[in-house]
Amino acid sequence: MFSEKIVSNLSNSSWIRQMFEEGVRLSEKYGADKVYDYSLGNPYAEPPVEVIESLKKHVLGNEKGLHKYMNNAGYPEAREKIAQSLKKESNLELCAKNVVMTVGAAGGLNVVLKALLNPLEEVIVFAPYFVEYNSYVDNNGGKIVIVPPDTSTFEPDLEAFEKSITIKTKAIIINNPNNPTGVVYSEETIKNIEKIITKKEEEYGITIFVISDQPYCEIVYDNIKIPSLLSIFKNAIIVNSFSKSLGLAGERIGYIAASSRIEDVEILMTALAYCNRTLGFVNAPGLFQMVVGDTINIKIDNSGYEKRRNYLYEKLTNLGFECVKPQGAFYLFPKALIDDDIAFVKAAVKYNLLLVPGSGFGCPGYFRMSYCVKFDMIENSIAAFEKLVEEFK
C-alpha cells in the first residue's frame, strides 16, 4: 500500500528515537524521576535570556510583514549578520549572498545534497556518524561511503579515508565536534584531510565539497578551539543550526553558508535557494530568523555541560568503562561491557537506563549517552550503572 522502502525502514528506525519513545513509556509506568534517559540530544536548558528577550521584542513589536513569505534564502538582515560572524572567523569575503537560512541543519544538509549530487555520486562520512546521513544522501540520489572508525582516538582514519575516494566522490561530511563521540578533530587532522582531498582532486580531475555539519561548534570545553573549515578548505559549505547552542531544537532554525572561494558560487547559492523551495521547506521560519540574527554573537555558557561531562566521565571510568574523554558536544561514547552493544543496551533498560547502541552510528561495541539532561538525573543514574556493571562482571 505504502512505500515499501519506507515501511521496511520503519522496523530499523532510529535507535535514538526508539529509546526516546521507550523513555516516554517507562516514565509513564515508573514516574519520570525513576527513568534515566540518555537517548536524545535535546538540550536540557531553556534558551538563553537574550533569545527570549529578542523573541519578546519581535512579538510585542508586532512588526508588519514579519510572518509573510520572504525570499527563499531568508531575511537579508539575518543572513548578513551570520555572514559577518563567519567572516570574522575565517577572514573570507562573505556577505548575505553567501548564506541561505534553513529549517535546521537537517533541512540544510538535504538542501546542500540536493544542489550538489548527480545520480549515484558519493558522499563520504567518518564512522561513528549521525545515522540520518544515510537518509539524507539517499533522499537526494547519492550513495553514502563510510570510513570505518579508529576506535583508539575516534579521529578520522586518514589512510582509510584516502582509499575511500573515487572518481564518483562529490562531497565529504565533517561533523566536528562529533556526534556521537564528543571528540573534537584536531587542526592537524583537518589539514591532513585537506591535503588528501587536494591530491585526489588533482589525480581524478574532480571537485570535492567539504560539508561541515557543525551544530555543536559552540559547545566545547577545556578552552579548545574548533578549526575553521572555511579557512582550510577551498570548497567548504557550512551547515549549522541553533538547536543546540541556543536551545531552539524544536523551532527548526539553521543556515547554510558557502565559501566565496567556490567557483561559480553565485550559481550554487541560486541552486540552494531553489532547492530550499522545491524540497518543500520554502524558507526557514521567519520569526526565528530574526531572533538568531539578533543573538548570533552572544556568549554561550557551557559550564553546565562541562560539569556534567566531568562528573559522568569520572563516575563511568571509575566503574570500569573505557571512554575517550570528549572535548565538545554533550555526548559520551563508552565501550559496551560486551561485544554486542544492542544486547547491552537492552540489558540497561531493565535498570531504567536508556542508552543508544553504537551500531546506530556505524560503530558496534559502543554506546552513546546524551548528557544534556538534569544533573540530578545523572547523579541518580549512577546506582543503575553500578547494577549494570554488576550484571556483566
Place this chain on the structure above:
Amino acid sequence: MFSEKIVSNLSNSSWIRQMFEEGVRLSEKYGADKVYDYSLGNPYAEPPVEVIESLKKHVLGNEKGLHKYMNNAGYPEAREKIAQSLKKESNLELCAKNVVMTVGAAGGLNVVLKALLNPLEEVIVFAPYFVEYNSYVDNNGGKIVIVPPDTSTFEPDLEAFEKSITIKTKAIIINNPNNPTGVVYSEETIKNIEKIITKKEEEYGITIFVISDQPYCEIVYDNIKIPSLLSIFKNAIIVNSFSKSLGLAGERIGYIAASSRIEDVEILMTALAYCNRTLGFVNAPGLFQMVVGDTINIKIDNSGYEKRRNYLYEKLTNLGFECVKPQGAFYLFPKALIDDDIAFVKAAVKYNLLLVPGSGFGCPGYFRMSYCVKFDMIENSIAAFEKLVEEFK
C-alpha cells in the same frame, strides 16, 4: 560542479518567483507604489488578532520546554485540536494519532509522497495546477501525470481523468479551491471523481490515495461550501497549511491528516512521522504549533478578499478579459489577449504590471493574478491594464 538537473532547472525556475523578483527590481527603480505586483500568493493582511494574542501568550508565558524537540509528529495538543476540527466536518473517528504537524503544506506534500511512492508510481494532477507539484513528485521518485485543463469551467476533465489512470497510479492531488484559477470544484465533480477511482481500483486491484492540498479551504465566497474529501474518499489524506488562512506563510506551519478509514493507517502515520524526520524537516516549528492549535476554530474574515475579487473581476471583464469568476482562494486566471501567454506577460512588465503566465501552471494562453494585495494597488493598476489592452487591440 553541481547537480546538473538542478542547475538546468534554475533557468526554467518558477515564474511566480521570477515575477516576484522582477517586482523587487522594479520597485527599487520606480518606487513600490508604481509597481503593480500580482505575482505572489503572500497574504496582504497581518495575522488575525487571535493569532497575535496567542503568540504573545506563549512567548510571555515563557513555557518550559516549548522550544525543544518533541515527537516528530508534533505536539499532541495541537494535533488533537486539528483532529477534533476535522472530525466535526467529516463525522469520522479522528484523533491526535491521525495528524502529523508539518513545515507548511509544501513540507506536508513531500512527506506524504515520500511515505506513499514506490519508484515511478504515478501521481495524477489536474491542470492548471501548482507547478511545484512537479518537483515534489520527482523529489520522491514518482512520475507526475497531468490531466489537461477544461478551460470552459476549469473543473477537472473527468473523461481525461479516467483515461489517465493506470495500474501504476498511486495517488491524485486535488487542490480545492484551486490555485491558479480560484475555482471551487463542485460536490458533484468530487463525487464523480470518487466513482471513477473506485471503479479503477477494482479494475486494476490497486489503492489510489486522494491527497487534498487545501491551503485555501477557508478562503471562499458567496457562502459556498467546500466538499469534505474526508467524507467522500475512503483513502483521503488532507494536507493543509495556515499560510493563507492565518497569514503565517513565512512561519511554515501546516499539517497532514489521514483518514481513519485507510487500511493500516497506523503504519501510514508512523511512516509519515518517519519521513518528516528523515527528509530533514524533523518536526514543524514548535511555537507556531501551539499558536495554530489555539486558533484553529477562529472565524476567518474574507470580506477584504471578496471586495478585491469583485472589483478586479468587474474591471477586467469590462476591459474585455475572459475570466471564470472564482469562488475561492485569491487568484484570477483570465485569458491572455494573445495565444502566447509568456509574450503577453512580458508585455505587461512594460506597464509595471507583474502577472504570471499560465504556462507555469500547465495551462498556456492564460495568466494568473494574485489579488492578496493592497486595495489601492489594485485601483491604481487599472490604468496599466487599460494600456495593456490598448496595445493588443
